[in-house]
Amino acid sequence: MLFLYSSVNVYAQDPQTTLSVSGILGTDGWYKSSVTVDFLVESFGSAPASLVYKIDNQDARTVQYARSTLLPVNGSFETFSTGIPSGWGVSDSAYTFPSLVLFHSGNRSVGLVSYPQTASFTYLSNKQSPTLVTEGETIDVSAWAMQYISQDSLAYFEVHGLDGTKTYDQVLGFSNYVAEQNQQWSQFTSSVVVPSGVQYVYLAMGVYSSSSSISYWDDVRILTQDSKKQSIAIPLTSEGQTQLTYYSIDDLGRQEQPKQEIIKKDSKTPNPPSSIVTSEGACVGCFDSKITVSDLESGLLVSNAQYRYYSKQSGLLWSDWQPVLSAIIFDSGLEAYDGVTQPVTISTGEISYGDPSQGPFRVQFSVGDVAGAFTKSPVFGLFNPWVNVGDSPVYSSGPVSIYEPSDQTLLTLGSVISSDAINAFPSTGTRVENYQHTMSNASSLVDIIPGYGLLASNAAPCPSTLPHTNGTCVYASDLTVSSSTISHEYVSVPHSSVIIVKGDLTITDNIPDVASVATVFIVEGDVSVSGAVTQISGLFIVGGTFSSDINETATQPLMVYGSVVSISGVSLSRDLGIVGANSNETTPAEVFVWQPKYLFDDHIISSLRGEKASYVWREVE
Structure with a gap:
């Protein structure tokens, strides 16, 4: 016997499974993205059958490996x-x-x-x-x-x-x-x-x-290698540190010893703060701002927490990013450490913003987590302007903004007055909300007033001063409303009028609110209100943008007795500052007061609808 031979019996071996993780690896072994776990099994003298794995203390799950075609053909001699x-x-x-x-x-x-x-x-x-x-x-x-x-x-x-x-x-x-x-x-x-x-x-x-x-x-x-090796990819959805226990079984029923792996995943940035606490410091114009932030997975990297602030003092505008003064575990008084998963309050310390009358003042925070992800807080304003809408709706197909800063940083406030994003500076935090209404998709005045073309073509020219009789009239170009265009008769004679302005409307003096006077301004261009104006009365239907403080000089709130409907957007740009009787801390920069008379004025409704007004009354329980 020249060929006596005994091969190594690989068939006595159990299958062997290796594990690899795909994702974006951050720092300290943490993955900061979605994670997929790839299991690769190799069997010996058999084919892989199934993978058994368990996440932490959850029930074990069994997944079948793909089965290759058994070779050779008819190896079990059934035919x-x-x-x-x-x-x-x-x-x-x-x-x-x-x-x-x-x-x-x-x-x-x-x-x-x-x-x-x-x-x-x-x-x-x-x-x-x-x-x-x-x-x-x-x-x-x-x-x-x-x-x-x-x-x-x-x-x-x-x-x-x-x-x-x-x-x-x-x-x-x-x-x-x-x-x-x-x-x-x-x-x-x-x-x-x-x-x-x-x-x-x-x-x-x-x-x-x-x-x-x-x-x-x-x-x-x-x-062959293809039939002895199989793989299964399983997405890991849980966040934090996960203990993965796994093993494979071959088609002969042999099972390897269970293995364990710790996978650390933090695909979320630290929870952004929704509010800020600001307190006055020892000097005039000095403020200390604090936010509370947390990261429940890898924990906060408090050693890298930073802030920057905005002030017009010495032309500074935005400062460079700089370390926060302190990071304290919430409600404990204990200093926070890198990797802390409890909420942490971080503080700028006392900042000198300068002359309180030269606002706005703003601050923004940046903080990361141990996994390597960073988040920036919203830009918080200190005592920012705000608006009181009440029961008077302000409609816009475009954005409604409250004091957009010069560097185009948008701060956002939720309100029911726009179908688009509403940009504002709330002192309590930021939100962006979109609301749909019947004029959400309006792109022209015709979408709001279907008979506008006929209404404008039939309108008589307006007098040099605002009309004080019932009817519809048109200004063929721009119109400036000042003390010289508001006559005694306009405020003393009861009337209902529709005024069409083919250009822009600029308001430099108050338009008094008179109970017996109802005026609808239909403006094809923009409506711009001077900062010196403190009240306007009317229903403003605007093809362009409505701005409440064109020259940004207002020190008093603007009272709007009526409502605004705008195609391009509404800019509520008044800022009352943080000192004085009328400051952002206590006084809204714009106040809209609804006037029910526009719902029941037969002349106005007939003019806008192109037909006689009719009402259907119904008792509502």
């Missing part, structure tokens, strides 16, 4: 043709038959009857249906057999390699062998590395003997 397994052939001095009584798996095995004339290897082979392989890969081969042989016989299999033309044949390896009669199923295995030039492998399974014998073969497997 036969004229006594020979389909896809297989038999050597000289031998024949095969299906056995329905003896089998290792499935429903049958193949019986091989050998009757050599001299000592030789008689075998069953799948050379006609070889398995495609790749150069350099390791192939695991397995078969089960039960043999009735004499003492001078050996049962085993050979692994053969073929070139691309399937003409060059070489033996690549042998399985372990059995040299005695065995009426129990035994496993035969071999593991070979595919050499250069080999593209296919096949098996020859049988008995080396000089005498007759019978052997039964079943459950043959040729396991």
Whole structure:
């Protein structure tokens, strides 16, 4: 026997699973993005069947690996043709038959009857249906057999390699062998590395003997790298530190020992603060601002917390970013540390913003977490201007803004007065909310007043002063409302009028509110109110933008007795400062007071609708 051979039994090994994590790795081992866990399993003499994993103390979950096609073809010998397994052939001095009584798996095995004339290897082979392989890969081969042989016989299999033309044949390896009669199923295995030039492998399974014998073969497997290795990708949705326990099971039921991995994920930035607390310092114009922020996953990186502030003092505007004065664990008085997951109050310390009358004053914070993510707070204003809308709606298809700063930083306030974002400086925090209303998609005056074209063409020219009679009139170009255009009759004679302005409307003096006077201003351009004006009365329907303080000089609030409907936007730009009787701390910069008379004025409604006004009254419980 020149070829006695026993291969290393890789089939006694359990499957082995390795884990890799994909995501953006921040600092200290924390992932700061979405995370996917990739499990790669390799089995030995078997195919991967399933992955079992558990997240922290949750119930274990089982996921099936993708199954490769079992090789070789008809390796369990379930189909036969004229006594020979389909896809297989038999050597000289031998024949095969299906056995329905003896089998290792499935429903049958193949019986091989050998009757050599001299000592030789008689075998069953799948050379006609070889398995495609790749150069350099390791192939695991397995078969089960039960043999009735004499003492001078050996049962085993050979692994053969073929070139691309399937003409060059070489033996690549042998399985372990059995040299005695065995009426129990035994496993035969071999593991070979595919050499250069080999593209296919096949098996020859049988008995080396000089005498007759019978052997039964079943459950043959040729396991390529593709069938021995599988992977599963699972997204990790939980935040914070997660303990992952996992193991794989192969299709022979073998299970590896459970493994554990700690994965740290913090894909969220620190929770941005929604409010600020500001207190006056020891000097005039000095303020200390504090916010409370938290990060529940990797914890705050308080050592890098910063702030900057905005002031017109010495033309500074925005300062450079600088470290906060203190970081204290909320309601504890204890100094915060990097990695703290409790809420932390950070403070600017006392800042000298300068002359209190030269606002606005603003401050902004920046803080990161241990994972490496940073967040910036909203830009907070100290005693910022605010608006009182009350029951008087202000409609706009564009944005409604409250004091937009010169550097175009938008601070936002939620209100029910716009279908677009509402930009403002609330002292308590910031919100952006969008609201839909019947004029949300209006792009022209015709969308608001369907009969506007006919109304404007039929209107008579307006007098030099504001009209004081019922009717509709038109100014062909820009109009400035001043003390000279508001006559005594306008405020003393009861009337209802619709005034059309083909250009812009500029208001430089008060338009008094008189109960017996109702005026609708339909302006194709912009409406600009001077900072010296403290009250205007009317229903303003504006094709452009409505601005409450065109020159930013207002020191008094603006009372609007009526309402504003604007296509392009509303700029409530008054800022009353932080000192004096009328300051942002106590007084709204704009006040809108609804006037029900515009709902029940027959002349105005008929003019705007193009038909006589009609009302349907209904009792409502």
